[in-house]
Amino acid sequence: MLFDIAKPFMHLRLGSRIVSVNPSAPSVIVEGGEVVFGDLIIGADGLHSLVHGFVRGETVDPVPTGDSAYRATIPVAEMLKDKDLRPLVEIPQIHCWLGPGKHIVGYCIVWIFVP
Numbered sequence: 001m002l003f004d005i006a007k008p009f010m011h012l013r014l015g016s017r018i019v020s021v022n023p024s025a026p027s028v029i030v031e032g033g034e035v036v037f038g039d040l041i042i043g044a045d046g047l048h049s050l051v052h053g054f055v056r057g058e059t060v061d062p063v064p065t066g067d068s069a070y071r072a073t074i075p076v077a078e079m080l081k082d083k084d085l086r087p088l089v090e091i092p093q094i095h096c097w098l099g100p101g102k103h104i105v106g107y108c109i110v111w112i113f114v115p
Contacts, residue, residue: 013036016030016031016036017030017031018030018031018045018050018051019031019050020054021041021043021050021051021054021055022054023041023054023055025037026038026039026040026041027041028041043055047062048062073109076089076108088106088108089108092108093107094106094107095107
């Protein structure tokens with residue numbers, strides 16, 4: 001949904017390795033030396049984020065917490081077949097189950113394929 005709204009106003013570029021970031025410009029240098037300017041840089045580059053280091057001015061290593069996260073996806077069609085699971089799909093909200101030292105968060109994911 002957000003992509004559909006933003007699409008007329010943006011250019012999405014995937015598969016480009018960033019080697020340097022200038023948050024003041026804002027611009028990035030991609031592998032090969034090309035400088036790409038934009039109104040906004042979104043650093044969604046993961047746990048060992050290059051963008052985070054440039055914005056913050058220093059590299060910060062992840063801190064082990066001992067916590068683990070397990071993720072799974074279940075096809076909506078399968079959940080709709082079950083009377084107890086059907087409301088989890090039909091009612092668009094986040095569902096949380098809490099227990100001693102553990103929790104589960106469930107939410108629907110809408111996949112948008114961008115060719």
